[in-house]
Amino acid sequence: MKEIGSGNLRRIVYHEGLELLNPVEAEQVYLTTFYTALDRERERTESRRGDEQIAGTRNAQALHQRDGRIRDLNARLSRLNSAEEGLCFGRLDDESGEVLHIGRIGLHDEDYEPLLVDWRAPVARPFYIATAVANHGIVRRRHIQTRLRQVVDVQDEQLDLDRTADGASQPGGGVVGEAVLLNALEARRTGTMESIVRTIQADQDRIIRSDLAGVLVVQGGPGTGKTAIALHRAAFLLYTHREQLEKRGILVVGPNPTFLKFIGQVLPSLGEDGVRLVTIAELYPGLTANRPEPAEVSEVKGRAVMAEAIETAVADRQWVPAGPLELTVDRTVLRLDPSLFEDARARARARRLTHNQARPFFLKDIIDALTGQYADIIGEDPLGGENLLDDYDLQELRAEVEAEPAVVALLDRLWPLLTPEDLLVDLYGDEDRLASAAPQLSPLDREHLLRYGDDWSQADVPLLDEAAELLGDDGRDRARERAERARAIAYAQGSLDVLSGSGSTDYDEDDEAEILSAKDILDAETLAARYEAGDDRTLAERAAVDRRWTYGHVIVDEAQELSPMAWRAIARRCPLRSMTLVGDVAQTGAAGGGTSWEQALAPTFGDRWRLAELTLNYRTPAEVMELAAHVLSEVDPTAEPPRSVRSTGVKPWHVEVPAAEQAAYAGKAAGAEVQHGQVGVITSRHRLEIVQEAIGGLADVTVLTVAGAKGLEFDSVLVVDPEGILVESPRGLRDLYVALTRCTQRLGVIGPLPDVLRDSDAWEIRS
Numbered sequence: 159m160k161e162i163g164s165g166n167l168r169r170i171v172y173h174e175g176l177e178l179l180n181p182v183e184a185e186q187v188y189l190t191t192f193y194t195a196l197d198r199e200r201e202r203t204e205s206r207r208g209d210e211q212i213a214g215t216r217n218a219q220a221l222h223q224r225d226g227r228i229r230d231l232n233a234r235l236s237r238l239n240s241a242e243e244g245l246c247f248g249r250l251d252d253e254s255g256e257v258l259h260i261g262r263i264g265l266h267d268e269d270y271e272p273l274l275v276d277w278r279a280p281v282a283r284p285f286y287i288a289t290a291v292a293n294h295g296i297v298r299r300r301h302i303q304t305r306l307r308q309v310v311d312v313q314d315e316q317l318d319l320d321r322t323a324d325g326a327s328q329p330g331g332g333v334v335g336e337a338v339l340l341n342a343l344e345a346r347r348t349g350t351m352e353s354i355v356r357t358i359q360a361d362q363d364r365i366i367r368s369d370l371a372g373v374l375v376v377q378g379g380p381g382t383g384k385t386a387i388a389l390h391r392a393a394f395l396l397y398t399h400r401e402q403l404e405k406r407g408i409l410v411v412g413p414n415p416t417f418l419k420f421i422g423q424v425l426p427s428l429g430e431d432g433v434r435l436v437t438i439a440e441l442y443p444g445l446t447a448n449r450p451e452p453a454e455v456s457e458v459k460g461r462a463v464m465a466e467a468i469e470t471a472v473a474d475r476q477w478v479p480a481g482p483l484e485l486t487v488d489r490t491v492l493r494l495d496p497s498l499f500e501d502a503r504a505r506a507r508a509r510r511l512t513h514n515q516a517r518p519f520f521l522k523d524i525i526d527a528l529t530g531q532y533a534d535i536i537g538e539d540p541l542g543g544e545n546l547l548d549d550y551d552l553q554e555l556r557a558e559v560e561a562e563p564a565v566v567a568l569l570d571r572l573w574p575l576l577t578p579e580d581l582l583v584d585l586y587g588d589e590d591r592l593a594s595a596a597p598q599l600s601p602l603d604r605e606h607l608l609r610y611g612d613d614w615s616q617a618d619v620p621l622l623d624e625a626a627e628l629l630g631d632d633g634r635d636r637a638r639e640r641a642e643r644a645r646a647i648a649y650a651q652g653s654l655d656v657l658s659g660s661g662s663t664d665y666d667e668d669d670e671a672e673i674l675s676a677k678d679i680l681d682a683e684t685l686a687a688r689y690e691a692g693d694d695r696t697l698a699e700r701a702a703v704d705r706r707w708t709y710g711h712v713i714v715d716e717a718q719e720l721s722p723m724a725w726r727a728i729a730r731r732c733p734l735r736s737m738t739l740v741g742d743v744a745q746t747g748a749a750g751g752g753t754s755w756e757q758a759l760a761p762t763f764g765d766r767w768r769l770a771e772l773t774l775n776y777r778t779p780a781e782v783m784e785l786a787a788h789v790l791s792e793v794d795p796t797a798e799p800p801r802s803v804r805s806t807g808v809k810p811w812h813v814e815v816p817a818a819e820q821a822a823y824a825g826k827a828a829g830a831e832v833q834h835g836q837v838g839v840i841t842s843r844h845r846l847e848i849v850q851e852a853i854g855g856l857a858d859v860t861v862l863t864v865a866g867a868k869g870l871e872f873d874s875v876l877v878v879d880p881e882g883i884l885v886e887s888p889r890g891l892r893d894l895y896v897a898l899t900r901c902t903q904r905l906g907v908i909g910p911l912p913d914v915l916r917d918s919d920a921w922e923i924r925s
């Protein structure tokens with residue numbers, strides 16, 4: 159598509175006399191033109207794809223290029239399809255009367271002149287940031303509301319202070335497109351997050367368009383749009399740096415699977431794939447890490463000292479016996495001194511390889527020594543002459559030593575081949591090993607780690623990852639490479655079959671020389687290249703099975719929850735350190751999470767990160783935020799609560815019911831609240847089951863603990879047993895703050911009020 163020059167708005171005049179129409183009718187004319195262009199582009203793309211699919215070629219390289227083109231066309235088609243809903247939503251008029259329409263994607267007319275501008279293009283930016291004071295040359299911003307392919311409303315903001323326009327409003331309240339924004343915020347929630355592309359605010363836009371390079375931390379209170387921004391930033395970065403990011407992709411890390419489901423549709427609705435959404439538990443391929451464990455255990459596992467503990471645990475597996483050892487090979491007794499092992503270990507370690515990579519070098523040293531000693535004994539010349547064995551004999555002896563079970567067992571004890579899982583199972587299962595590897599931990603902390611079994615919790619994942627780095631290839635990676643190679647061969651073979659089966663296809667004489675031959679198929683390098691081109695898995699699928707996959711950009715949501723060990727695992731996935739980390743240190747629930755960004759990030763990133771802050775709350779009504787602010791001031795007296803952009807006029811309600819009746823009351827109240835939309839019932843961990851039973855699968859009602867509710871939102875929220883939430887975790891106050899700030903409209907609290915909320919007259923008291 160033709161690029162539009164920054165700040166140089168094109169005049170687009172399609173129909174004479176448009177200005178005589180009312181704004182809705184005038185915009186309808188434009189909109190119809192855009193949809194015509196969209197349909198045309200779709201048809202063109204479909205027909206190009208059809209042509210590619212039936213095109214015959216006998217040239218192997220051309221075949222692969224064709225597959226690549228089909229993939230690109232598919233991506234283009236899904237982008238076009240995703241733009242159907244709300245294709246155009248804005249218009250800018252500049253001082254010279256030029257007009258620019260902003261949409262979900264860019265479109266051009268038959269002459270390749272720009273028609274509709276992608277919201278991410280630089281020229282679209284004034285739509286989000288222009289104000290009457292700094293208008294970027296724009297005199298009017300128009301918000302266009304559509305349903306299906308019809309314009310239903312337009313709202314104008316006059317940005318030229320000298321002009322007066324009929325029906326045009328001045329931007330107010332510090333927000334852009336106030337009426338449209340408030341409409342969006344008032345709308346009932348659907349249970350999944352939606353794109354905010356129509357109403358991104360100026361401070362959010364600055365973050366979305368911030369440079370790709372470096373670590374950007376976005377701190378903002380509840381509802382300030384951090385998640386929404388992080389996802390739109392991913393879409394922006396993919397658009398702006400497509401070449402760079404398409405190959406490596408973007409990783410989005412979220413707190414739990416429910417949250418990932420909640421946000422999962424935003425990027426596809428913006429026409430973007432190439433993004434992998436995961437929880438920390440999924441970072442380590444081939445493992446399900448869902449074993450629940452007490453918070454204090456996870457906290458110990460997340461501490462930075464565990465990196466040293468893992469390193470020492472690996473070193474401890476490179477064992478040197480305290481005294482001399484004797485081994486018998488074919489009735490010959492060999493005596494081995496500890497210094498032999500020490501020297502071999504020092505030489506192997508000096509190679510600076512991973513444990514498994516260094517192993518063969520260590521083994522070779524020991525076997526050389528054993529074979530030498532063995533040969534000295536059995537080849538000794540009784541007459542005192544030179545050793546009687548020749549090279550052939552020595553080789554035989556060496557083979558004998560290598561095969562000797564006692565030698566194999568000894569070598570496995572001295573320097574075993576280890577998987578990360580082996581290392582951790584052995585470490586957790588042995589008090590002495592733990593004491594040796596983690597002397598920095600107290601006996602109680604080590605007791606927390608002590609366990610038998612090989613199932614895993616989320617907090618184990620960063621430790622397994624750490625171990626994998628130090629141990630290196632344990633043979634599984636090679637097995638994976640072999641499997642990939644087998645896929646490549648199958649792919650090449652498939653191509654060959656297609657070629658040999660398509661004898662009737664026309665082809666150039668020149669192509670003949672390049673016909674895939676058996677020799678080509680056996681060429682590993684060619685195969686690898688072809689495999690890349692022929693791999694039809696999505697980027698997310700390829701990245702998911704490869705622990706060492708590194709991404710072009712990493713986004714972490716609810717980043718305050720990550721432990722130092724989790725940060726190390728994340729940083730490994732992005733050596734370029736191009737990251738966006740969004741969160742709120744006042745909402746930290748995990749015992750090992752951070753309560754200040756400096757403290758959380760220093761061990762991994764030092765001070766090499768930049769901070770952006772958000773202060774407006776788009777979710778929680780002012781009436782609810784006023785209450786939540788009491789809790790925040792207990793969490794951190796210096797923290798400023800985010801300012802709600804709207805109030806609903808509805809007071810939060812509270813009812814004091816005895817503990818035994820709270821669940822039943824919640825069931826009744828939830829039944830009444832569903833008339834207002836999606837209901838979230840948030841309760842303490844120990845009341846979860848009983849409240850779930852009382853709700854009994856009511857449609858549009860979700861029962862969760864605070865940890866499960868992180869990042870989510872509902873039209874109405876019922877907080878059941880606030881005291882329980884407060885006392886059952888050392889971060890109880892922060893948990894209560896999170897629970898109170900999940901609603902977009904209405905809040906009810908069931909159970910005795912904690913002191914921090916008691917004195918407020920913001921409540922409607924129910925009996």
Ligand SMILES: Nc1ncnc2c1ncn2[C@@H]1O[C@H](COP(=O)(O)OP(=O)(O)OP(=O)(O)O)[C@@H](O)[C@H]1O
Binds near residue numbers: 378741869
């Ligand atoms: N510019 C905007 N236009 C419309 N809606 C917005 C805008 N910014 C935020 N929102 C809405 O506000 C709500 C809160 O946004 P989001 O969940 O991204 O906030 P958050 O900062 O991640 O919150 P929390 O920290 O509480 O999880 C969402 O419904 C989101 O769509």
